[in-house]
Amino acid sequence: MSSPFKSVPIRSYEITPRETYLSRRDFIKAAGLIAGSAALAACAPSVAGGDESVSAPSGSGKTDELGDAVNTYQEITNYNNFYEFSTGKEEVAPLSKGFTAAPWTVEVYGMVNKPQTFGIEDLLKLFPQEERIYRLRCVEAWSMVIPWNGFPLASLLAMVEPTSSAKYVRFETVYRPEEMKGQKSPFYPWPYQEGLRLDEAMNDLTLLATGLYGETVLPQNGAPIRLVVPWKYGFKSIKSIVKIELTDKEPATLWSTVAPNEYGFHANVNPEVDHPRWSQASERRIGELSRRPTLMFNGYGEQVADLYAGMDLRLHY
Numbered sequence: 402m403s404s405p406f407k408s409v410p411i412r413s414y415e416i417t418p419r420e421t422y423l424s425r426r427d428f429i430k431a432a433g434l435i436a437g438s439a440a441l442a443a444c445a446p447s448v449a450g451g452d453e454s455v456s457a458p459s460g461s462g463k464t465d466e467l468g469d470a471v472n473t474y475q476e477i478t479n480y481n482n483f484y485e486f487s488t489g490k491e492e493v494a495p496l497s498k499g500f501t502a503a504p505w506t507v508e509v510y511g512m513v514n515k516p517q518t519f520g521i522e523d524l525l526k527l528f529p530q531e532e533r534i535y536r537l538r539c540v541e542a543w544s545m546v547i548p549w550n551g552f553p554l555a556s557l558l559a560m561v562e563p564t565s566s567a568k569y570v571r572f573e574t575v576y577r578p579e580e581m582k583g584q585k586s587p588f589y590p591w592p593y594q595e596g597l598r599l600d601e602a603m604n605d606l607t608l609l610a611t612g613l614y615g616e617t618v619l620p621q622n623g624a625p626i627r628l629v630v631p632w633k634y635g636f637k638s639i640k641s642i643v644k645i646e647l648t649d650k651e652p653a654t655l656w657s658t659v660a661p662n663e664y665g666f667h668a669n670v671n672p673e674v675d676h677p678r679w680s681q682a683s684e685r686r687i688g689e690l691s692r693r694p695t696l697m698f699n700g701y702g703e704q705v706a707d708l709y710a711g712m713d714l715r716l717h718y
């Protein structure tokens with residue numbers, strides 16, 4: 402693979418057993434569910450939610466609905482893409498320490514009947530926080546399995562009532578160059594922006610994440626609130642969101658502005674459409690040595706393939 406991105410060798414922390422990072426409460430909960438998990442495995446829910454998602458075939462850990470073990474807390478919080486802090490994945494955690502994630506507000510506006518600015522504490526109170534165990538597939542061809550806590554974006558959108566003209570949702574990351582030194586780089590059009598079609602935004606898989614492993618989400622993972630769109634390449638899952646705008650125009654995105662021939666608006670995970678500079682047919686799961694095949698829509702086709710019926714996915718990359 403001729404990726405220009407820095408890749409790192411497997412480090413000892415990548416093979417640290419996850420139990421080390423589990424709270425006692427979670428560990429007991431997982432252990433208690435072992436008895437029931439064999440029966441659940443055969444008809445595992447396609448969306449992992451709540452306690453049902455805890456299946457522990459070996460008795461030692463959560464998995465996604467395909468049976469893949471979650472990555473360790475250590476891996477998820479130390480190998481990050483967050484260009485506002487650094488383009489070096491291992492530099493993001495140290496450089497983002499002390500980032501001010503409170504107070505925090507998210508402004509939801511544009512083509513909605515009830516525009517509103519929410520404090521992060523309002524969002525936590527208004528919407529029940531669920532656990533969702535999702536695969537994250539970076540466009541650079543590495544992946545992880547991450548146990549998020551959060552709530553469906555659809556719940557927030559329902560509250561502000563998109564008008565009938567709204568067709569897209571645009572998201573914007575906080576702009577604070579004094580705290581986020583990467584934003585002083587002239588090579589990127591800050592602030593980071595992303596977008597979804599409204600029907601993609603309303604899909605139940607689309608999550609606003611506020612936590613990880615039951616802990617408040619750390620700065621390196623997009624504190625205090627970030628998007629998670631598990632069937633799309635990781636760059637769609639924008640971090641540290643301050644603005645959500647409903648619009649009738651396809652939003653410009655940071656990556657489609659920087660390299661339109663490499664990063665399209667849709668960015669659905671697709672093993673059959675290679676990146677111009679490398680194959681997307683397989684990926685390296687962080688913590689594993691050999692590569693594994695990449696799945697169409699990152700394995701979420703049952704829930705999302707209908708959204709793209711009749712579209713040529715080779716053109717709409």
Ligand SMILES: Nc1nc2c(c(=O)[nH]1)N[C@H]1C(S)=C(S)[C@@H](COP(=O)(O)O)O[C@H]1N2
Nearest residue numbers: 481482483484539574593635636638639640
């Ligand atoms: N604001 C912002 N959001 C971002 C990024 C970024 O650089 N800035 N990187 C994206 C990329 S490329 C990936 S793969 C994921 C990584 O999320 P994680 O570090 O929580 O695993 O965040 C995405 N969201």
Ligand SMILES: [Mo]
Nearest residue numbers: 539540635636
């Ligand atoms: Mo990524």
